[in-house]
Amino acid sequence: MPINRGGKGKDVRQLALLSVVPxxxxxxxxxxxFIGDWADxxxxxxxxxxxLGLILGFASAGKxxxxxxxxxxxxxxxxxx
Numbered sequence: 001m002p003i004n005r006g007g008k009g010k011d012v013r014q015l016a017l018l019s020v021v022p023x024x025x026x027x028x029x030x031x032x033x034f035i036g037d038w039a040d041x042x043x044x045x046x047x048x049x050x051x052l053g054l055i056l057g058f059a060s061a062g063k064x065x066x067x068x069x070x071x072x073x074x075x076x077x078x079x080x081x
Contacts, residue, residue, distance in 0.1 A: 014072050021068060024061045032057025 036053020040046040 010075060010078075014075055017068050017072050021065050024064050024068075028061035028064070029054055029057035032060070 032053035033050060036050035039049040039053070043049065
């Protein structure tokens with residue numbers, strides 16, 4: 001029996017993609033913070049590398065969230081066709 005790949009499967013895929021967004025908003029800045037904090041301890045540049053790590057973490061989270069939203073909107077456009 002063939003598997004029905006109708007609209008319901010695509011809706012689940014979109015929901016899965018969008019559910020990753022909150023995790024990205026938390027994890028990326030935390031990783032940047034901890035890497036920056038470690039580098040500050042190693043090089044004695046406190047707090048500059050921690051702040052830089054946070055900024056880079058937020059920027060990378062924003063970039064990845066943009067990619068996810070773009071991918072979801074493209075799949076919505078495909079559903080309409």
